[in-house]
Every structure is written in structure tokens, then in C-alpha cells.
Amino acid sequence: MTRQEQKERTRQAILDAALALSGEHGFAQLSLRQVAREAGIVPTAFYRHFASMDDVGLALVEQSFQTLRRMIRDAQRDPDTFADIIDASAEILVRVVKQHKAHFGFVARERASGSDAVRAAIQRELELFISELSVVLARLPHLERWSAEDVKLAAGIFVRNMVYRAEQVVHTPDGRPDLEEDIKRKARREMRLIVLGFEKWVSD
Amino acid sequence: MTRQEQKERTRQAILDAALALSGEHGFAQLSLRQVAREAGIVPTAFYRHFASMDDVGLALVEQSFQTLRRMIRDAQRDPDTFADIIDASAEILVRVVKQHKAHFGFVARERASGSDAVRAAIQRELELFISELSVVLARLPHLERWSAEDVKLAAGIFVRNMVYRAEQVVHTPDGRPDLEEDIKRKARREMRLIVLGFEKWVSD
DNA sequence: GAGTTCGGTGAACGTTTGTACACCGAAAGT
DNA sequence: ACTTTCGGTGTACAAACGTTCACCGAACTC
Numbered sequence: 001m002t003r004q005e006q007k008e009r010t011r012q013a014i015l016d017a018a019l020a021l022s023g024e025h026g027f028a029q030l031s032l033r034q035v036a037r038e039a040g041i042v043p044t045a046f047y048r049h050f051a052s053m054d055d056v057g058l059a060l061v062e063q064s065f066q067t068l069r070r071m072i073r074d075a076q077r078d079p080d081t082f083a084d085i086i087d088a089s090a091e092i093l094v095r096v097v098k099q100h101k102a103h104f105g106f107v108a109r110e111r112a113s114g115s116d117a118v119r120a121a122i123q124r125e126l127e128l129f130i131s132e133l134s135v136v137l138a139r140l141p142h143l144e145r146w147s148a149e150d151v152k153l154a155a156g157i158f159v160r161n162m163v164y165r166a167e168q169v170v171h172t173p174d175g176r177p178d179l180e181e182d183i184k185r186k187a188r189r190e191m192r193l194i195v196l197g198f199e200k201w202v203s204d
Numbered sequence: 205m206t207r208q209e210q211k212e213r214t215r216q217a218i219l220d221a222a223l224a225l226s227g228e229h230g231f232a233q234l235s236l237r238q239v240a241r242e243a244g245i246v247p248t249a250f251y252r253h254f255a256s257m258d259d260v261g262l263a264l265v266e267q268s269f270q271t272l273r274r275m276i277r278d279a280q281r282d283p284d285t286f287a288d289i290i291d292a293s294a295e296i297l298v299r300v301v302k303q304h305k306a307h308f309g310f311v312a313r314e315r316a317s318g319s320d321a322v323r324a325a326i327q328r329e330l331e332l333f334i335s336e337l338s339v340v341l342a343r344l345p346h347l348e349r350w351s352a353e354d355v356k357l358a359a360g361i362f363v364r365n366m367v368y369r370a371e372q373v374v375h376t377p378d379g380r381p382d383l384e385e386d387i388k389r390k391a392r393r394e395m396r397l398i399v400l401g402f403e404k405w406v407s408d
Numbered sequence: 409g410a411g412t413t414c415g416g417t418g419a420a421c422g423t424t425t426g427t428a429c430a431c432c433g434a435a436a437g438t
Numbered sequence: 439a440c441t442t443t444c445g446g447t448g449t450a451c452a453a454a455c456g457t458t459c460a461c462c463g464a465a466c467t468c
Contacts, residue, residue, distance in 0.1 A: 003435055007445070028233050044427080045446045060258050112371065113230050113317035150393075157394055160368050161361060167316065178412060189354075190361055196401035207465050211415070235455060247456080249416045 011049045013039040015063065018056050019102050027057055027110055027118075057110065057118040064103040071096040072132070086195070088189040093162060094180050097169040106172040108163065110145045126163075130155045146203040154198065161190055215253045217243040219267065222260050223306050229324075231261055231314055261314065261322040268307040269329045275300040276336070290399070294391040297366060298384050301373040309374040312367065330367075334359045350407040358402065365394055 015021055017038035021030050032053055036043045050056050071092065075081050081088040097104045111122045133155040137143055165187045172179050221242035225234050236257055240247045254260050275296065279285050285292040301308045315326045337359040341347055347355055369391045376383050 001435095003444075006435090010445075026230075026232050028230050028317075032427090033425065041445090043425095044429095044445055044448085047427085048445050075276055109317040112315065113232075113313040152395060153390065153393055157361070157365060157397070160365060164364050186357065193358060193361070193401045193405055194398065196404045197397045197399070200400045200403065201397055205465090207414075209464090214415075236457090237455065245415090246417055248418085248458085251457085252415050 007049070010039070010041060010045075013041070014046065014049055014056065015059055016038040019055075019060055019106060022060075022109075023102055023105055027053075027060075027106065027114065054115055057114060058121055060103075060106055061110070061118060061121045061125065064100075064107050065129075067096075067100050067103050067124075068129065071141055072129075086188055086191045087163075089191065090184045093165060093168055093187060094184050096174075097166045098174075098180070101170050104166050108167045108170060111163075126159065130159050133159060140198070142201075146201070150201065150203045154194070157194055158191065161194070162187070165190075208248065211253070214245060214249070217245070218250065218260065219263055220258075223264055223310060226313075227306055227309055231257075231264075231310065232404070233319065246353055258319055258321055261318060262325055264307075264310055265314070265322060265325045268304075268311050269333075271300075271304050271307050272329075272333065276333075290332075290392055290395045293366075293395065294388040296390060297369060298359070298373055298388050301370045302378075303386070305374050308370050312371045312374060315367075318357075330363065336362050337363060344402070346405075348400040350405070354405065354407045358398070361398055362395065366391070369394075 010011045014035060017035045018027070018030060021034060021038055030053060032046055035053070035056070036046045039046075050059070075088065075092045078092075080089070083090075107122055110118050111126070112119070114122065130152060134148070134151045137155055137158075138146070138148075138151050143154070146154075165183055166184050169180070172183070220240060222231070222234060222239050222328055225238060225242055234257060236250055237247045239257070239260070240250045243250075254263070279296045281291065282292070282296075285296075314322050315330070316323070319325065334356060338352070338355045341359055341362075342350070342352075342355050347358070350358075369387055372387050373384070374388070
């Protein structure tokens with residue numbers, strides 16, 4: 001195994017360990033030694049990869065949002081998405097969040113409580129996500145004539161509501177399809193209610 | 205000074221210390237010794253008032269939501285509230301959150317990242333708040349015929365959006381009325397957009 | 409006024425923490 | 439084949455942690 005491969009592997013082990021452990025008691029209270037132990041290395045070896053735990057946090061933000069982006073890309077390829085964009089969104093939301101509970105849980109938790117650097121990084125990524133959704137929304141029937149600001153406002157409401165429902169999915173125990181269906185149903189209805197406002201909004 | 209008075213005073217000092225310190229690095233990473241130091245007592249004296257830091261967290265949740273409740277009660281007394289309920293809500297939101305940044309910051313942070321007990325307590329209080337808002341919303345022109353579930357759905361969207369704007373206010377530096385105005389404006393427009401959907405919603 | 413209650417004290421313990429340092433051995437560079 | 443690079447190791451130390459215990463003195467009870 002080349003040195004580069006091995007290094008990347010250990011780096012990922014640290015990230016995996018941090019992500020797994022942060023699910024139990026929050027990222028901020030992880031100790032460097034704890035993470036190193038879980039990653040199978042000695043504490044001092046940690047410094048060969050990250051300068052501090054804060055850097056690990058930033059790397060996890062990046063990794064988590066890569067997951068999110070992949071989800072969006074795949075969703076847009078799926079032909080079902082265009083049949084009913086709301087039904088498809090609710091479906092995808094629950095499925096993907098369930099698949100990546102650790103990443104989404106991390107983002108949900110650290111969005112409000114992480115270090116300044118981590119919080120800022122998450123905030124930036126979410127803004128980016130809102131911008132991307134704005135592009136999609138702008139093509140909807142009633143929104144063609146809206147100002148860019150208004151489209152972003154609507155996208156923001158959408159995204160924040162989805163973040164909330166994603167949090168719920170994260171905290172839903174596995175093997176409870178009834179609870180998942182309930183979340184999907186609520187998410188759908190919420191989106192529908194918001195969309196209804198679109199028709200009557202007078203953009204300035 | 206009676207013993208009871210003194211005890212209550214120290215207890216409050218612990219809560220104040222924990223609230224103030226948690227503003228910097230999050231409640232979970234506070235140490236008992238740190239809080240005791242800030243409160244002006246010796247670590248062991250802490251145990252005369254709380255069994256653990258977790259209990260302090262629960263007490264802070266209660267105190268924070270008392271603040272919120274007082275805000276709602278006062279708002280409903282204010283005659284301006286009924287002139288335009290949306291304008292008034294945005295105004296009150298920013299004013300009160302600014303006045304109690306520590307409490308609202310605590311709730312925002314711990315809502316997603318606190319211990320299970322603290323998170324559950326906050327979740328319960330927010331649900332309660334949504335129920336109360338539902339009662340108010342149910343009297344609005346278009347919502348009279350809605351099912352209880354639908355009213356709650358709408359109230360949930362409202363509250364979650366306000367929580368987000370409250371988070372923003374918490375992170376807004378003092379003495380920036382321009383930023384505050386911007387938040388108010390966005391909050392107003394978001395509420396208006398959501399309300400527009402009310403007229404067309406068909407409740408089942 | 410004697411006796412009890414109880415909030416606060418101070419020393420002490422065993423852990424865990426972050427980080428420094430010198431060192432090793434295999435991969436990479438020559 | 440040599441030297442260099444570098445990810446990982448083991449020891450070490452001072453600091454902070456939660457919790458225990460015996461103890462003090464002023465506010466309470468009677």
C-alpha cells in the first residue's frame with residue numbers, strides 16, 4: 001500500500017470515528033484521545049492529519065454536504081421527480097436522510113451549536129442549497145415573474161421546513177415505517193400549503 | 205437574610221452563571237467547576253442545589269420558556285397587536301429576542317444538541333407553544349373551517365420559521381438596527397406568503 | 409439559651425485531557 | 439544501495455475534571 005493510500009485511509013478512519021462518536025454526545029464534547037482511540041491510532045498520530053478537532057468538524061461539514069449534493073443530483077435524474085415534485089421530494093427526503101443519519105444528524109446538531117467556524121460553514125452550505133433550490137423554483141408556473149429575492153424567500157421557507165423534518169427522521173428509530181409515513185405526509189402537506197401561497201403573491 | 209432567600213439567591217447565581225457561560229461554548233461543555241467558579245461558590249456547594257449539570261439544563265429550559273410565555277401574554281395585551289398581527293409579531297419577535305439573547309440562544313442551541321432530557325423538554329415546550337398559536341390562528345378568517353390538524357400544521361410552519369429568525373437575531377451584533385430591520389422585513393414577508401396559502405387550502 | 413439543620417468550605421482522590429518530545433521502520437526519492 | 443521523508447509509537451507532564459469526606463458557623467427550632 002502506498003503511503004498516500006494509507007494516509008487517506010487513516011484520515012477517513014478519524015472522520016468516521018468522530019462522526020460515529022458525535023452521534024452519542026455531540027461533536028463539541030469529543031476529546032481528541034477518544035476519537036484517536038476509536039480510529040485505532042495513538043493520540044499523537046492525530047496531529048499528522050488535523051491540527052485540531054475543529055478542523056475535523058469542518059471536514060465533516062464538507063463531507064456531509066457532499067452527501068446532500070449527491071442526493072439532489074440523483075433526484076433530478078429520477079424521472080419520478082417531475083411527475084409530482086412534492087411527492088418525490090418527501091419520498092427522497094426520508095429515504096436519503098434515513099440512509100445517512102449520522103451525517104444529517106451532525107449537520108442538524110452543529111448548525112446551531114457548533115464552533116463559530118463550523119456553524120459558519122454549515123450556514124454557507126445551506127445558503128448555497130437555498131440558491132440552488134431557487135433556480136428550480138423559478139421555473140414553476142406562478143413564480144416566473146417573481147423577483148429573485150422573493151424566490152429565495154420561498155426557497156428558504158422550504159429548506160428550513162425540510163431541515164426540521166430531516167431532524168425528525170434522524171431521531172426516528174429504525175423499523176418504524178408508520179412514523180416515517182407520518183413524517184412524509186406532514187412534509188407533503190406543508191409543502192403544498194406553502195406552494196398555494198405562490199399563486200396569490202404579488203412580487204415587488 | 206433568611207436561609208431560604210440565600211439559597212434561592214445562590215441557585216439563581218448558578219443558573220445565571222451557566223446561562224452566561226453556555227453562550228460562549230455551548231451548555232454541554234460547561235464543567236461543574238467552571239459554573240461554580242462563575243457563580244462565586246466552591247464546587248462542592250453546587251450539589252446543595254442540583255444533582256448534576258443536566259438538572260441545571262432542565263431548569264434553564266423552564267426559565268427560558270417562562271420568558272417566552274411572558275412575551276406572548278404581553279403581546280396579546282398590546283392593542284397594536286390586533287391592528288396588523290403580522291407586523292406586530294415581527295416587531296415583538298425582534299424586540300424580545302434582543303432583550304433575552306441568552307435565553308433564546310440557549311434554547312436554539314440546545315434544541316438540537318442538548319442532552320436527551322433537555323432536548324425532549326424543549327421539544328415539549330415548543331409543541332405547547334404551537335398548540336397555543338393554533339388557538340389564535342383558528343380564529344382567523346379563512347381558518348375557521350379547517351381541521352385541528354391542519355391548523356396545527358400551519359402553526360408549526362410559522363413557529364419553526366420564527367425560531368429560525370430568532371436564531372438570526374441572537375447572532376446579530378448589538379447596535380445594528382439595519383440588520384434588525386432586514387430580519388423583521390423578511391419575517392413579515394415570510395408570514396404573509398404563508399398566510400396567502402390559507403385562503404386556498406382545502407382542509408379534509 | 410441549648411440543640412439542630414443546612415449552605416458553604418477546603419483538602420484529597422483517581423481519571424482524563426491536550427500536547428511535547430525523542431524515537432522507529434517502511435515507503436519514497438536519489 | 440544510500441539517504442530522506444513521514445505516519446505511527448511510547449513516555450511524560452501539568453492541568454482540569456467530578457465526586458468523597460469531615461468540618462464550620464450562622465440561621466432556624468424548640
